[in-house]
Amino acid sequence: DMGKVPQGYIFAAFVPAVMIAGLYFFDHSVASQMAQPKEFNLKKPPCYHYDILILGIMTLLCGLIGLPPSNGVLPQSPMHTKSLAVLKRQLFRKRMVKSAKECMKQKASNSEIYGRLQAVFIEIDATPADALQPSVAHELKDLKDAVMKGEDGGIRNGKFDPEKHIDAYLPVRVNEQRLSNLLQSLLVAASLFAMPVIKKIPTSVLWGYFAYMAIDSLPGNQFWERMMLLFITPGRRYKVLERAHASFVESVPYKNIATFTLFQLLYLLVCFGVTWIPVAGILFPLPFFLLISIRQHILPKLFHPLHLHELDAADYEEIPGVWSHSHGISFKDREPNQSGDIDREVEMCDAEIFDELTTSRGELKLRSVSFGDNILAQARVLHDLVHF
DSSP, X not given: OGGGSOHHHHHHTHHHHHHHHHHHHHHHHHHHHHHSOGGGOOOSOOOHHHHHHHHHHHHHHHHXXXXXXXXXXXXXXXXXXXXXXXXXXXXHHHHHHHHHHHHHHTTOOHHHHHHHHHHHHHHHHTSOHHHHHHHHHHHTHHHHHHHHXXXXXXXXXXXXXXXXXXXXXXXXXXXXXSHXXXXXXXXXXXXXXXXXXXXXXXXXXXXXXXXXXXXXXXXXXXXXXXXXXXXXXXXXXXXXXXXXXXXXXXXXXXXXXXXXXXXXXXXXXXXXXXXXXXXXXXXXXXXXXXXXXIIIIIHHHHSOHHHHHHXXXXXXXXXOXXXXXXXXXXXXXXXXXXXXXXXXXXXOOGGGTTTTTBOTTSOBOOOOOOHHHHHHHHHHXXXXXXXX
């Protein structure tokens, strides 16, 4: 009977209640942000305030009847959106490849092929054509260039490869629906009747499941990308610029990247360490609240505002890699060559010699390409061997 609960217990419950409310607000907000980023091109607008209101009502009701509350969790919510994006992409790809092959059998021109691909895209997208037409022209620009131009990776000898190029230039779409979430909730309800079987699942299996979800969410995470950057030796940092990389790699000095990343790692360890305190473990959301003051008042005094904006952004722009002749380039620490001599001094380590000849596991690469296709790579390896 709740009417017989002593007042001291009621006021004492305020402390864990505030911690749990803050944790739910943080967890749900982060999960919603990661499940609805710009790169997914979602059409239905977000409703963060409405979600928080519904979550609060459900948490109150679950607490009154003694059930555990539900909320948006990490990393299941972003993984759910990615799965829906993959399903939608497969549907687009199958229909567009089929249409492109039919046009090629009829010996249609490149403009006719692209017109058919655009029509199929608009048809599957299930959006009014007048509202979708401007965005489609922008999103399919790369695909149009691949169909209309004879560029590297596009059409070779006037032949368009639907299997290869549609898959490479197809924009991201998500199958926005509520059916999968409803089925998920029904399965959770059905699991209440399977408790005798669930109790027999070893704890190690559950930890392995959580570890898999955590590892699967690492690629594309800015903090993880910066962590990997710390383990690259100065002589090999130029390779980051040669492949697709984040914009902050070129705009922020490496020293600031390393300092900000180490601070994040240290704070992560602090948050994890608080959970191991027997009595004060319930206060582990407290470091999350302190982050607001740290971000607003302390970090701006340690980092340039533009650099802090780049490093603390929810998402970042990816820049295509460009091959650089100078192996001494190290992000913003690089300096222009005053003499213009192309054979400048190269800073390299011993492992660099066989980097072009071996795989990441140390196996020799087997190549079967023509001299014309591989002349640049051969000249580069020869340049490295001579300067060694």
